[in-house]
Amino acid sequence: MTHSVQLLGISNAIVDVLAHVDQAFLDVIGAPLGSMTLIDEHQAHDIYLKMGPATEMSGGSVANTIAGFANLGGSSAYIGKVRDDQLGDIFNHDMESLGVNIRLDPAASGAPTARSHVLISEDGQRTMQTYLGACLGLSLADITDATVGDPKALLLEGYVWDIEEGPALAKKAAEIARQNGTAVSLSLSDSYCVERHRESFEDFVKNDADIVVADEDEINALLGTDNIDAAVEKLASLDVLFAVTRSEKGSVIVHGHAIVEQEAAKVDQIVDTTGAGDAYAAGFLYGWANDRPLAECAQYGTYCATKVIQQLGGRIEKGLLDNFS
C-alpha cells in the first residue's frame, strides 16, 4: 500500500518560552521539579511576569517528534490548532520550513496560540507550565478523511486527552486510520497525564493503538506496575509495539515476546532534557516507517534523544542529524 506521507502528527501546537531558573523560583510558583502543569491565561500572565528573559522556540511534544522526523528526512504532516497571531506564524513556519504539511488553517478568533513556560534547572531538568490557548479549540470537526488522509502512521499525544473533544477526536482519527491501513501510534506525554485519563488510555491502547511510545513512569502509571520487569511482562501480552524510554538506563522495545534492549549513549553534559522523549520517538518511528529492524529503530531513537539533550530547546537543530545513517 502506498501512503501519501509516512507520519501524521495530531497534537497540541505550542510555542515554548524557555528560561533558566533556580529551585527558589520553582518554590515561589509552587511547581514540582519536572512536572507539567496546565495553567489558564491569567496564570500564564502571572508566571511570565515573574520569569526572567526567555527564548522562544516552537515546541509541543508530538509536534517536536514530527519536526524531528522531518529533519531526519521523513515525509510528514501535522494537525494542530494555532491562532492567526505571531506565535502561530512562528509555529507553522518552523514546521513548514522542514517540509511538514500543515493540515489546518490558523483560527481567526478565540484564544491566542498556546505557550508552554519551560523552566530549566541547573541540572538540565525542565518544569513546564502550559497555557493551552488555541489548542483547546481542536475539535472533532478538524479530524476528517481530508485532514487525516492515509499516512503510513499517525501519532497522537496523551496531552490531546486534556482538551474537551480530545478523546473523541482520537477515536475518530483511529477509525479513519483503520480504513486506510494507517498504523495508530500514541505517545503517552507524562505520567500525570496518564493518571488523569487512565481508563480512556487503557481502552485506546488495547483497542486502537498499534504502537505506543512512553517513558517508564508513564508505562507504570498506565499498567499500575511499579518496576520495568513487571511492566514488560504485561506489555508482552498485548498486540502492540511498545517503545519504552528509561533515561540513562536506555530503552526497551516490546512487541509480544520480542524484546529489544538498547543502552543509553554517554553524554558529557546535559544542557536541557526538554524533548528527549519526543526526539526518541522521532528516531524510532523514522526507523519503523522505513521498515528497519526494531533494534535499529531503537538505535535511531537513542541517537536523536542524545542529540537533543545536549542543546537548548526541544527540537533538534537542523543539520545536527545530517550524519545520521
Place this chain on the structure above:
Amino acid sequence: MTHSVQLLGISNAIVDVLAHVDQAFLDVIGAPLGSMTLIDEHQAHDIYLKMGPATEMSGGSVANTIAGFANLGGSSAYIGKVRDDQLGDIFNHDMESLGVNIRLDPAASGAPTARSHVLISEDGQRTMQTYLGACLGLSLADITDATVGDPKALLLEGYVWDIEEGPALAKKAAEIARQNGTAVSLSLSDSYCVERHRESFEDFVKNDADIVVADEDEINALLGTDNIDAAVEKLASLDVLFAVTRSEKGSVIVHGHAIVEQEAAKVDQIVDTTGAGDAYAAGFLYGWANDRPLAECAQYGTYCATKVIQQLGGRIEKGLLDNFS
C-alpha cells in the same frame, strides 16, 4: 549630581529570529556575509519563508547593551517602539524582567514589532536582514523631559539614524541630556550605517557625544582612515571618550592623549558573534557608570563580549555574569 538611573538606551526595539544557514543560503538571498540589510515587510515575509526553523529572542543592538548593563547590576531605562503584539510583549518582558524601566507604551496601531532575521554561519558570523516595522514610528514626540529624565548617561545607536525622525530625535535627546548633566554616548552600529549617515554622525560626534563605542571598521568609516593607528591619532584630537573594539585584536580606549589597549580573551569556540560589540558596550559603560578606571572598563567590556560569543543570541544569559566583580 544624583541621577535617577545610570543608563538610558534609545534605539530600535527588535526581536531576533535566529537560524543557522550555510553560504548557499546567503547566496540565494544575495546577502553579503556579515552585513546588516534593511528590508521591507514583503521581503521579510519572503526571507522567513525561505529560512529554516528559528529561535526567537529579544535583540536590537543598544537594547542588548541595556539588557547586559541591567544583567551586570546597573540601573537602566529604555526608549524604543514596539507594537502591542506578541513580539512586542516578548521584547518588553525581557527588558522589564531584568529591571529595565520601559519608558514608552507599545503602539496600538501601525506596523508590527520589528524583526531581525539573524542568519548564523558555521563559523559563528551573523548576517542580518532587518524589518524595522514599529521602530519606524519612533518620533520626536517620544523624546521628552519625562521620557529621557536625568540618567547618568544615555546611549543612542547609529541605527536610529535609519528612521525618519532619527537624526532629529537624537539631537533632541542630546539637548535634554545637556540640561541634566547626562553624558551622551553613541554606538555606531555598523560601518554601512556609518556610510549612510556619515556627515550627520561626524556632526553628532563632534558636537554632542561624550562617549562613542564602535568597532574598527565603523571608526575607519567615520574618519575616512584605513588603519587603527591613523584612526587613533585622529580620535586623540577630539574631546570624546572612544572605545574601539577590534575582534580578536582586543580593544583600544582613546580619550585625548590617554590610550588604553586591552587584549582579547582566548575563546575555545565561537558559537555566534551576534551581540559581541553590544556586550562590550554593556561592560564598558557599566565600568564607566561606576567610576572605574578606563583600563578596568575595557576589561569589563572584554569579559562580557567573551561571554556572549560563546552562546546563541545577542543577550548574555541571566546568571552568566554572576562571577563578574
